[in-house]
Amino acid sequence: MNQNSSLSAIGLVGFDGDDTLWKSEDYYRQAEQDFEAILGHYIDLHDAQTAQHLLKVERRNLEIFGYGAKGMTLSMLEAAIELTGEKISAHDLHQIIEIGRRTLQHPVEVIDGVREAVAAIAADYPVVLITKGDLFHQEQKIERSGLRDLFPRIEIVSEKDQSTYARVLAEFKLPAERFVMVGNSLRSDIEPVLGLGGWGVYTPYAVTWAHEAEHGVSDDAPRLHHADTAHQWPDAVRAIAAQAAGN
Numbered sequence: 001m002n003q004n005s006s007l008s009a010i011g012l013v014g015f016d017g018d019d020t021l022w023k024s025e026d027y028y029r030q031a032e033q034d035f036e037a038i039l040g041h042y043i044d045l046h047d048a049q050t051a052q053h054l055l056k057v058e059r060r061n062l063e064i065f066g067y068g069a070k071g072m073t074l075s076m077l078e079a080a081i082e083l084t085g086e087k088i089s090a091h092d093l094h095q096i097i098e099i100g101r102r103t104l105q106h107p108v109e110v111i112d113g114v115r116e117a118v119a120a121i122a123a124d125y126p127v128v129l130i131t132k133g134d135l136f137h138q139e140q141k142i143e144r145s146g147l148r149d150l151f152p153r154i155e156i157v158s159e160k161d162q163s164t165y166a167r168v169l170a171e172f173k174l175p176a177e178r179f180v181m182v183g184n185s186l187r188s189d190i191e192p193v194l195g196l197g198g199w200g201v202y203t204p205y206a207v208t209w210a211h212e213a214e215h216g217v218s219d220d221a222p223r224l225h226h227a228d229t230a231h232q233w234p235d236a237v238r239a240i241a242a243q244a245a246g247n
Helices: 003-008 025-039 050-065 069-083 090-104 114-122 135-145 162-171 186-196 230-245
Strands: 012-015 127-132 153-157 179-183 199-202 224-226
Touching (some): 025 050, 025 069, 025 090, 050 069, 114 127, 127 135, 162 179, 186 199, 199 230, 224 230
Parallel strands (some): 012 127, 127 153, 179 199, 199 224
């Protein structure tokens, strides 16, 4: 097996955005804490299981509001009204809207080693950014990140499932077995790609939304590689390319 055959075994490397290229979930966790601080004036947070109730509302609203800070804010308003028995004041409802506004305006902090790692991989393979969420907010984050120049193609999608990845791969005229997806969510970035026959590089983030933590991927999945940090991505992709060429 030579280097050229190993390189050609992979035809595209995809990257997730939130909590893979830049920090995101930290700001949503802060939003939840601020939300609970407001509701604490009305209810016993422990007895009401506020976080679990908010998650339940967010999940039932996903198909309507989608992912992102705007959907979170609308779900917070709905949950607050439900949990307080419609007793929450207009002032505090406005404060919840301000939580959403702050979340939408948060700074975009690129994770250490990301630019160098993506650039190194892009020197050998075509790359694509596949990120999920509100179109306007995701476009803003991409611009603020300073990483747009690394990606000739950017896909902002409403959901990351097998049909979404299959559509992207069809547009690239590429079979799934030649595709690698890099991300922090086993549910959204890895599981659908493995299900199609592709490859995954999983880099966990310090905090994960409970919805994204539910998945069916085993640690020893044969097409899954683990990378603790972005610095390890180039080596992980090279290892996958060698493995794919040997199949």
